[in-house]
Amino acid sequence: xxxxxxxxxxxxxxxxxxxxxxxxxxxxxxxxxxxxxxxxxxxxxxxxxxxxxxxxxxxxxxxxxxxxxxxxxxxxxxxxxxxxxxxxxxxxxxxxxxxxxxxxxxxxxxxxxxxxxxxxxxxxxxxxxxxxxxxxxxxxxxxxxxxxxxxxxxxxxxxxxxxxxxxxxxxxxxxxxxxxxxxxxxxxxxxxxxxxxxxxxxxxxxxxxxxxxxxxxxxxxxxxxxxxxxxxxxxxxxxxxxxxxxxxxxxxxxxxxxxxxxxxxxxxxxxxxxxxxxxxxxxxxxxxx
Numbered sequence: 001x002x003x004x005x006x007x008x009x010x011x012x013x014x015x016x017x018x019x020x021x022x023x024x025x026x027x028x029x030x031x032x033x034x035x036x037x038x039x040x041x042x043x044x045x046x047x048x049x050x051x052x053x054x055x056x057x058x059x060x061x062x063x064x065x066x067x068x069x070x071x072x073x074x075x076x077x078x079x080x081x082x083x084x085x086x087x088x089x090x091x092x093x094x095x096x097x098x099x100x101x102x103x104x105x106x107x108x109x110x111x112x113x114x115x116x117x118x119x120x121x122x123x124x125x126x127x128x129x130x131x132x133x134x135x136x137x138x139x140x141x142x143x144x145x146x147x148x149x150x151x152x153x154x155x156x157x158x159x160x161x162x163x164x165x166x167x168x169x170x171x172x173x174x175x176x177x178x179x180x181x182x183x184x185x186x187x188x189x190x191x192x193x194x195x196x197x198x199x200x201x202x203x204x205x206x207x208x209x210x211x212x213x214x215x216x217x218x219x220x221x222x223x224x225x226x227x228x229x230x231x232x233x234x235x236x237x238x239x240x241x242x243x244x245x246x247x248x249x250x251x252x253x254x255x256x257x258x259x260x261x262x263x264x265x266x267x268x269x270x271x272x273x274x275x276x277x278x279x280x281x282x283x284x285x286x287x288x289x
Contacts, residue, residue, distance in 0.1 A: 006075045008103045009082045010096065012089040012115025013046060016193035020116050026050045028113065034074050034081045036067055038095055042086050059083065061095045068102035075108045089117045093137040093163050119161050122189035122223035125199050126159075133159040139172060146172065150179040155269070155276045157228040157239065164222040170211060176226060177204045185227040191220035238265040242274055252278060 009028045014020040029035065029052040036059035037043035047054060059067035071081050083090045083099065090096035100110050119135050136153070139162055140146045153160055164172050176186065182205025189199045198217065202210060204226070211217050241262050245255035256270035 006078050006080045007109040007111045008071060008075065008100065009080065010090050010100065010110060010112045011082045011084055012113060012117065013043075013084055013087055014193065015087045015116045015118050015121070016191065016197075018049065020193060021050065022113065022115050025113050025115055026052075028082055029054060032080045032082045034071075034079055036071055036081055036083050036099065038085045038090075043084050046084075054082065059095065059099055064095055064098045065102070068099040071099060071103060072106045072108065075103065075106070087116070087118075089115060092117060092119070092135075116193075118163070118189075118192055118221070118223050121192050122187070122199070122225060123159070123161060125189065126187040126225045127201060128159045128185065128187060128225055128227055130159040132157075133161055135161045138163050138165075139175075141168065143171065143175060146175050147179050150175060152276055152279045154179055155229050155273045157230075157236075159228055160226040162224040162226075164224055166219050166221070169218055169222055170208065172224070173204075173207045173211060176224070177207065180204055180226060182206075187225040189223040189225070190217070192223065194220070196220065238263040238270065239273060242270055243277060246274060246277060 009032065011025050011028055012022075013025075029047060029050055032052075032054050034057060035043060035047060035052070035054040036057050038058075038060050040056040040058050044056060047056070057067065057070055059071070071083075074081050083096055085091075085094035085096060088094065091100060104110055123130055123133060134153070134156060140149055162172070173186070182203060184204045185201060186204045186207050187199065187201045188207065188211075189197075191197050196216070196219070200210060200217075238259055242255060242259040245258055246252070250258070252274045253271065256267060256274045259265060259270045259274075260267040
């Protein structure tokens, strides 16, 4: 291992195709004595495939605090640990964030490795203009909560990225169309890097019919990408002014009123945009990727 030890290595694993493991990730897995895994039954065969003899310890959402203490104990004893989720990058809509935070707070190094991430893979193949995008992950399971969440995102001019499970894909697509309307573009990416990989682009209003036309289209894990709210020619300037006002600490209602007065944009639109900015992004843009 070229890096100084001990450290916690955050190691992405393939989301389907085993050939997507990086050379550096394989080297790390072959040299660390311990692997903290979301599911040891899943990661065991993966380690064997890549020639790793590391011992496994469970680190999932139900034991993350206890697992963090075990990892810290190993690091304190001079042994490095690799952190794995079942697929993709740990802590991205998967367990790991709390464990990483505890390790950092204990004063040990955390070394991130680049690698597989379903959201980034889908975005790169979506064809959507995405100089900025917001990765949300999984939406709430209940319809009312899901649609409330979506209403808070509806005014944002960014490509929106969601994960969804096959058993909820139809109801989620219905909610997206109900809140965002039928005319936004929806890209559905399923089974990425696997045998039945599918990337379908179309209008939100047609998505439900496309999915139900063939039950096989509802199988597998989904990445959903929705085009951002359309801005009129001068809306970008309105958004800029609104962000500046909010950044100065003005209340949402006052900032919206002033943005309306300065730019001539509709007051209600400014108010909804201000609410969305305050709820889902730092007004400087730092939380919008």
